Amino acid sequence: MKKIIFFLLLFCGYFSKAQELFVYTEPASNMPAKSVAIKQSAKFFDQGATSSMRHATEIMLGASKNLMIHGAATYGAMNNTPFGLESIRAYGKYRFFSADGMYSHFRMAAFAEIAHSNTKPMYQEINLQGDQSGMQAGLVFTQLLHKLAVSSTVSYAAINGNSKAHQLVMGNKAEALNYSLSFGHLILPKKYTSYDQTNFNIYAELLGQAIPGTRKSYLDFAPSMQLIFKSKLKFNLAYRFNLQSSMTRMAQTSWMLGGEWLFLNAFKK
Amino acid sequence: MKKIFLLLICCWTISANAQVQKVNLQASGLTCAMCSKAIYKAVSAISFVDTVLVNIEASTYDIRFDNETTPRFDQIAKAVVDAGFSVANLTVMVNFDKQAVDKNGLFTLDGINYKLMGTSPATLQGSKKLQLIGKQYMLPKDLKKIPVAQLGNVASNTYLVSLK
Numbered sequence: 001m002k003k004i005i006f007f008l009l010l011f012c013g014y015f016s017k018a019q020e021l022f023v024y025t026e027p028a029s030n031m032p033a034k035s036v037a038i039k040q041s042a043k044f045f046d047q048g049a050t051s052s053m054r055h056a057t058e059i060m061l062g063a064s065k066n067l068m069i070h071g072a073a074t075y076g077a078m079n080n081t082p083f084g085l086e087s088i089r090a091y092g093k094y095r096f097f098s099a100d101g102m103y104s105h106f107r108m109a110a111f112a113e114i115a116h117s118n119t120k121p122m123y124q125e126i127n128l129q130g131d132q133s134g135m136q137a138g139l140v141f142t143q144l145l146h147k148l149a150v151s152s153t154v155s156y157a158a159i160n161g162n163s164k165a166h167q168l169v170m171g172n173k174a175e176a177l178n179y180s181l182s183f184g185h186l187i188l189p190k191k192y193t194s195y196d197q198t199n200f201n202i203y204a205e206l207l208g209q210a211i212p213g214t215r216k217s218y219l220d221f222a223p224s225m226q227l228i229f230k231s232k233l234k235f236n237l238a239y240r241f242n243l244q245s246s247m248t249r250m251a252q253t254s255w256m257l258g259g260e261w262l263f264l265n266a267f268k269k
Numbered sequence: 270m271k272k273i274f275l276l277l278i279c280c281w282t283i284s285a286n287a288q289v290q291k292v293n294l295q296a297s298g299l300t301c302a303m304c305s306k307a308i309y310k311a312v313s314a315i316s317f318v319d320t321v322l323v324n325i326e327a328s329t330y331d332i333r334f335d336n337e338t339t340p341r342f343d344q345i346a347k348a349v350v351d352a353g354f355s356v357a358n359l360t361v362m363v364n365f366d367k368q369a370v371d372k373n374g375l376f377t378l379d380g381i382n383y384k385l386m387g388t389s390p391a392t393l394q395g396s397k398k399l400q401l402i403g404k405q406y407m408l409p410k411d412l413k414k415i416p417v418a419q420l421g422n423v424a425s426n427t428y429l430v431s432l433k
Contacts, residue, residue: 019301032307032352065351100298100355102408103328144300186301192325195306231306262303264310 019184019201020142020149023224023236023256027151028107028142030095031062036266041236041258045078045251052078052250054086054130066095070113074130078119078250087117087130093140105144111155112137124216124247126157126176126209131250134159138178149184175213181206199228207240209247216247224256234260289340289379290362294330296349297357297408304354311348317341328357339380342428346405357408359401360433365393375427382427386419389432399430 020027039058058072070091077083097108114135115128128134138155159174188200203224210217224238242252296308305325313321317338322331334340346356370376374385423429
């Protein structure tokens with residue numbers, strides 16, 4: 001708890017600029033129209049005696065000023081299975097409200113995603129980024145002020161799977177409410193003079209899930225840092241740990257390392 | 270001597286074609302360099318844009334045009350919006366040479382139609398700044414200060430501007 005208060009204090013006015021390029025969640029803003037980004041990440045799950053690693057490749061597309069589309073695949077050798085493809089996922093986000101000020105904005109977006117996973121159900125946690133097949137839909141609210149970027153996501157997730165294996169792990173109610181609260185700040189550069197300057201950003205994200213059917217829930221805290229080179233190449237390093245949990249999960253703590261390449265004006269309309 | 274004469278003719282031709290010298294754009298809704306670069310790339314990609322000079326900190330872009338083509342200010346605003354942001358201010362820097370203005374404030378320059386807002390002089394002379402007025406060219410709080418009657422009374426092929 002002390003750690004969280006420390007981080008939140010850091011964000012409340014100490015630094016001078018906001019950043020909304022969050023590591024675990026999407027802001028309500030979209031990528032520019034006609035741009036493409038490729039994201040590669042690796043998650044390291046600390047499972048006590050053992051650890052597992054999961055890779056993800058995600059392609060993101062700015063279809064129009066308001067719509068962006070992602071396609072993703074995860075692969076790895078989780079839970080002592082042979083290395084291979086674990087899941088595929090499609091995601092779409094539509095920005096439906098935008099109020100821009102000079103150095104601020106408030107935006108709202110709706111998103112939906114659908115995922116298919118080959119992995120065997122093993123945990124009560126509902127996770128569409130590799131563990132289960134299902135869908136999710138929700139809303140994102142992002143406020144960018146000169147000094148602080150705050151974003152919140154609320155979504156409903158349901159997994160497919162009335163199989164006995166699913167029921168054994170999940171019970172009959174495999175629906176979840178996901179929510180998040182993210183804060184972001186730019187630390188460097190102190191003054192922008194060129195697009196070639198390296199940016200250093202820090203983020204703090206609260207990530208929660210509640211499964212009403214089984215009355216299970218968790219709440220994680222994920223501090224992260226980010227370097228952006230030449231305004232197009234991002235590197236993220238994040239640590240995610242459990243504050244509270246009453247469900248079985250892949251891991252209570254995990255690390256994530258990722259890179260993202262942005263190609264502006266990648267295609268013509 | 271011939272060379273100098275030729276050079277003078279060239280200079281005269283360029284200055285005669287370039288009464289619209291440049292546009293100063295201020296974009297809103299962003300604070301990051303990646304966002305600023307998205308706008309820079311989008312504006313640079315417009316066919317009639319020659320060079321773009323950016324001040325990332327102030328979120329301003331000095332845009333210069335090819336002399337051969339007629340700039341379209343609405344396309345500049347659209348590029349900013351497509352990049353995911355808004356225009357806070359779009360000002361055209363013009364070098365007038367005894368430009369006649371009709372009693373309704375209408376005039377045409379380099380093939381572009383303008384309508385001056387408010388009381389307008391009969392002629393415009395010298396270096397002037399024209400701020401574009403309209404929903405796509407300014408912040409909502411600035412737009413609120415403009416009388417509604419002024420906004421509605423403009424033809425679709427004409428830019429409403431105010432003399433700064």
